[in-house]
Amino acid sequence: MNSYISQLILLCLTITTVQSYTYEPPGRDPISIDKIRSSEQAISLTTENYDELTAGKLVFIKFYAPYCPHCNAMAQAWNELAEYYQSANDDILIGSVDCTDSPHGKTLCMKFKLSGLPTLLYGPTSYDGAYLEEYGGGKSFNELKSFALKELVPKCLPGSLDACTPEQRIQMEKYINMSYKELSQEIEMSEFQLKVAKETFKEKKDELQKYHDKMLIEKEMNVTKCKNAIKMIEGVRDKLKKLESVKTEL
Incomplete structure (x- = not known):
C-alpha cells in the first residue's frame, strides 16, 4: 500500500512538473530556454563579469533573447564566429548577453539602451563603452567574420593611443587635455568650418x-x-x- 501511494505521489509530482514546463508557449518554456542558453559558444557576459572580461579588449557582442526568432536564426553563425576567435586572437572577445536573464544579463542590456533584439555592438570597451557601435550588416558566418577581421583592429582613440600615427597622437593628446567647454568650442569651430x-x-x-x-x-x-x-x-x-x-x- 505504501509503495502504491509513493508511486502515486511521484506520478503527481511528474505531471505537475511537466505542466509547469509546458505552460509557456513552445520556445518560451524553461527547457527550451535552458537548451538555447547552454548552446551558446560565445562568452556569456553579465553585469558581474562584463568589466573584468572585456577590459582592454576589442569586442563583438550579441544581445539576444532565447525566444527571439531572429536571434535563433543567427545563433549557429554566431557560434561559428565565437569558435573561430577562441584561438584566432586573444585581444578580441566574442560575447553573448541574454537580455531575459534577470538581473545578470537584463541589467547589462538596459545599460546600453537597446532598441531591439538581436543587437550586435562592436569596438573597444574603454570609456565605459562610449566607442561601441552597432553592427547593421548580414548575419551569416562569412559576413560576420569578414566584418570582424576588418573592423576589430586597434584604432586611434583616447583609450588606444598606440594605434595612432605620431601626428594623430599629438592631436589626440591635445584633445584629451582640453576641458569639456574647450572641446565644445572646438566642435563648434569645426562644424562652422564644415558648413x-x-x-x-x-x-x-x-x-x-x-x-x-x-x-x-x-x-x-x-x-x-x-x-x-x-x-x-x-x-x-x-x-x-x-x-x-x-x-x-x-
Missing part, C-alpha cells in the same frame, strides 16, 4: 553649372550655324558641278 566648406562647394558648383550651361548654349548655336553653312556651301557646290557638266557636254 563654410559645404557652402563654398555649392557656390563653386553653381558657378560651374552656369558656365557649363552658357558654353552648352554657345556650342549648340555654333553647331547650328556650321550645319547651315555646310548645307549652303554643299548647295552652291552641287549647282556649280551641274553647270560644269553642261558646259562639258556642249
Whole structure:
C-alpha cells in the first residue's frame, strides 16, 4: 500500500512538473530556454563579469533573447564566429548577453539602451563603452567574420593611443587635455568650418553649372550655324558641278 501511494505521489509530482514546463508557449518554456542558453559558444557576459572580461579588449557582442526568432536564426553563425576567435586572437572577445536573464544579463542590456533584439555592438570597451557601435550588416558566418577581421583592429582613440600615427597622437593628446567647454568650442569651430566648406562647394558648383550651361548654349548655336553653312556651301557646290557638266557636254 505504501509503495502504491509513493508511486502515486511521484506520478503527481511528474505531471505537475511537466505542466509547469509546458505552460509557456513552445520556445518560451524553461527547457527550451535552458537548451538555447547552454548552446551558446560565445562568452556569456553579465553585469558581474562584463568589466573584468572585456577590459582592454576589442569586442563583438550579441544581445539576444532565447525566444527571439531572429536571434535563433543567427545563433549557429554566431557560434561559428565565437569558435573561430577562441584561438584566432586573444585581444578580441566574442560575447553573448541574454537580455531575459534577470538581473545578470537584463541589467547589462538596459545599460546600453537597446532598441531591439538581436543587437550586435562592436569596438573597444574603454570609456565605459562610449566607442561601441552597432553592427547593421548580414548575419551569416562569412559576413560576420569578414566584418570582424576588418573592423576589430586597434584604432586611434583616447583609450588606444598606440594605434595612432605620431601626428594623430599629438592631436589626440591635445584633445584629451582640453576641458569639456574647450572641446565644445572646438566642435563648434569645426562644424562652422564644415558648413563654410559645404557652402563654398555649392557656390563653386553653381558657378560651374552656369558656365557649363552658357558654353552648352554657345556650342549648340555654333553647331547650328556650321550645319547651315555646310548645307549652303554643299548647295552652291552641287549647282556649280551641274553647270560644269553642261558646259562639258556642249
